[in-house]
Amino acid sequence: MKQLHKQSSVNHRRDEEIPSTQTPPYSPKSLKHPRSLPRSIKYLFKEQRLLFILVGILIGSTFFILQPNLSRLGPTDARSSIPISFSTDAAAVVSHTQDFSGSYSSHSNRPIHSKVGRVPVGIGRRRMRIVVTGGAGFVGSHLVDKLIGRGDEVIVIDNFFTGRKENVAHLFGNPRFELIRHDVVEPILLEVDQIYHLACPASPVHYKYNPVKTIKTNVMGTLNMLGLAKRIGARFLLTSTSEVYGDPLQHPQKETYWGNVNPIGERSCYDEGKRTAETLTMDYHRGAGVEVRIARIFNTYGPRMCLDDGRVVSNFVAQAIRQQPMTVYGDGKQTRSFQYVSDLLNCKYWRYE
Numbered sequence: 011m012k013q014l015h016k017q018s019s020v021n022h023r024r025d026e027e028i029p030s031t032q033t034p035p036y037s038p039k040s041l042k043h044p045r046s047l048p049r050s051i052k053y054l055f056k057e058q059r060l061l062f063i064l065v066g067i068l069i070g071s072t073f074f075i076l077q078p079n080l081s082r083l084g085p086t087d088a089r090s091s092i093p094i095s096f097s098t099d100a101a102a103v104v105s106h107t108q109d110f111s112g113s114y115s116s117h118s119n120r121p122i123h124s125k126v127g128r129v130p131v132g133i134g135r136r137r138m139r140i141v142v143t144g145g146a147g148f149v150g151s152h153l154v155d156k157l158i159g160r161g162d163e164v165i166v167i168d169n170f171f172t173g174r175k176e177n178v179a180h181l182f183g184n185p186r187f188e189l190i191r192h193d194v195v196e197p198i199l200l201e202v203d204q205i206y207h208l209a210c211p212a213s214p215v216h217y218k219y220n221p222v223k224t225i226k227t228n229v230m231g232t233l234n235m236l237g238l239a240k241r242i243g244a245r246f247l248l249t250s251t252s253e254v255y256g257d258p259l260q261h262p263q264k265e266t267y268w269g270n271v272n273p274i275g276e277r278s279c280y281d282e283g284k285r286t287a288e289t290l291t292m293d294y295h296r297g298a299g300v301e302v303r304i305a306r307i308f309n310t311y312g313p314r315m316c317l318d319d320g321r322v323v324s325n326f327v328a329q330a331i332r333q334q335p336m337t338v339y340g341d342g343k344q345t346r347s348f349q350y351v352s353d354l355l356n357c358k359y360w361r362y363e
């Protein structure tokens with residue numbers, strides 16, 4: 011700043027030193043004569059200019075008469091169809107969105123699709139680029155199929171701890187599919203529209219195998235993906251779990267129930283980890299305006315589930331196939347809500363449409 015001042019004062023002094031006799035006398039530019047009317051009309055009729063203007067007006071007005079809704083289509087319309095809150099027996103979704111007026115809304119039962127203008131023929135939905143962490147896992151790979159099926163570009167991030175390449179092998183060679191071996195505990199930079207954060211072992215056998223790694227995945231992994239969402243302005247979805255209710259004292263659990271969780275138990279790495287992940291998600295929403303959803307997924311089963319998954323459905327199926335007796339832990343009075351994987355994915359309330 012100082013230098014700039016110096017520079018300008020030097021210039022000023024130099025200007026003063028130039029003798030006035032050397033400066034050319036100021037002569038204003040002569041004014042352009044306005045085109046005369048007959049000349050303009052002549053110009054218009056030359057080379058069929060008038061004809062081209064009329065044809066242009068005709069094409070423009072025909073287009074807007076045929077597509078009256080086109081002018082009403084805007085980003086607000088496209089984004090306003092986001093559900094706010096929904097819960098079923100088998101999956102609870104806590105969704106928090108920010109509308110364009112800047113106010114946050116939650117916990118109302120608005121219909122899913124508010125008025126969206128008619129999309130003109132030939133103009134489809136914009137293709138989304140989506141990252142799915144844990145996309146080579148059981149639920150993740152089905153989600154990837156769904157997203158690819160609706161025409162989006164999907165980048166899968168997986169460290170293959172419980173995920174398997176075979177789950178997504180059928181997508182190799184698809185130009186809209188990419189697979190990255192990466193652990194979400196480490197940051198990653200990508201440019202995407204949406205982030206589905208599923209990465210974390212979900213079966214008790216797997217998450218208890220390395221509890222420190224499990225909680226690190228839930229805390230640092232979620233922090234990294236939320237940081238990414240904030241930086242690039244992407245929507246973020248966290249797959250949480252019914253385990254956030256711990257050993258619930260309420261049946262069935264409503265999403266407003268805060269749970270009954272043991273913070274120092276064997277399962278804490280997972281249930282407290284997911285609770286922290288939910289906290290981080292909501293703090294990024296409130297503090298940084300990230301558009302987020304949280305889906306508390308209950309016991310899900312279906313194809314691509316590992317036979318050694320350790321959860322009750324796969325255990326019973328494996329034992330039945332091997333003609334072994336089925337092992338029932340405890341007094342057998344415990345209850346769970348089960349759902350088939352496609353039912354989970356067909357539930358449009360927890361995904362970004």
Ligand SMILES: O=C(O)[C@H]1O[C@H](OP(=O)(O)OP(=O)(O)OC[C@H]2O[C@@H](n3ccc(=O)[nH]c3=O)[C@H](O)[C@@H]2O)[C@H](O)[C@@H](O)[C@@H]1O
Pocket residue numbers: 212213214251252253307308309310320321322323325326337338339340344346347
């Ligand atoms: O249901 C859920 O919401 C949760 O299911 C699992 O947790 P958990 O319920 O412990 O799943 P399982 O291992 O399938 O156990 C279900 C019940 O069956 C019992 N069980 C399990 C396995 C078995 O061979 N026999 C058996 O009686 C367990 O003791 C438990 O009471 C997952 O860890 C969570 O990610 C998921 O959200």
